[in-house]
Amino acid sequence: RLKTMAMTLNRNELSDIKEYAEGLGVKFRFDPILNPKLDGSKTPCNFRLSPEEVVKLDLADEKRANEWREFCERSIGPYQVDNLFNCGAGVSTFHIDPYGQMSSCEMVRFQNYDLRRGSFEEGWHRAIPEFLALKPTSDYPCGQCELISLCGQCPGWAYLENGNPETPVEYLCQIAHLRAEAFNTKEL
Known part of the structure; x- marks a missing residue:
């Protein structure tokens, strides 16, 4: 599978990239x-x-x-959703950065759990569910x-x-x- 980001720098090359991938027999997609x-x-x-x-x-x-x-x-x-998070973040996946900060998603940097000060179990079963239960203010x-x-x-x-x-x-x-x-x- 071949994936690329579509942007101003390569917008005119996307069809060529797709053709190349198809020539290799691999699926192609862009974001x-x-x-x-x-x-x-x-x-x-x-x-x-x-x-x-x-x-x-x-x-x-x-x-x-x-x-x-x-x-x-x-x-x-x-x-109609009552929670701030309405995606799959933290449901079956999580992110841990190089500094031991665990979060529900790699893009979520405003809330995390410090694994250097607590256990994975505590982070996954208590902190992440608390983050996901946040309501809009x-x-x-x-x-x-x-x-x-x-x-x-x-x-x-x-x-x-x-x-x-x-x-x-x-x-x-x-x-x-x-x-x-x-x-x-x-x-x-």
């Missing part, structure tokens, strides 16, 4: 969603494709477009958004992008709305 660095630097964001370009790439590949249509068909709709628009499954909105990403885990990442919102417009067969 057009660049996030800030883990230290909060937004330098990678300078190489993001515009939301319109992301959806144009989705539409250009028939298989990818069909996958998005099927996903929209089963995933868009009324959504303000009006959290993502918790009621019908398109949240399309956007990849996440507290870790929001913290890196905005310095606040509850502030939506506008770039992701824009892509979600454009994808819903392009692929949704239901009336919103």
Whole structure:
């Protein structure tokens, strides 16, 4: 399997990369969603494709477009979540950085458990569930958004992008709305 990030630096080479992978008999996919660095630097964001370009790439590949249509068909709709975290982070996976800090996800840097001061058991069975049970402290628009499954909105990403885990990442919102417009067969 070959995967690449789609960005301004290689947007005109994606079809060549796909052709190369197919020539090798391996599956190819790309991810057009660049996030800030883990230290909060937004330098990678300078190489993001515009939301319109992301959806144009989705539409250009028939298989990818069909996958998005099927996903929209089963995933868009009324959504109500009370917790800040609504993804799979910390459910069956975790992240430990080189300094022994355990978190629910590699992007979540605003909450962690120090394994140098406690046990893995304590971190996995007490700390991570406490992190995942966090409730938004303000009006959290993502918790009621019908398109949240399309956007990849996440507290870790929001913290890196905005310095606040509850502030939506506008770039992701824009892509979600454009994808819903392009692929949704239901009336919103």
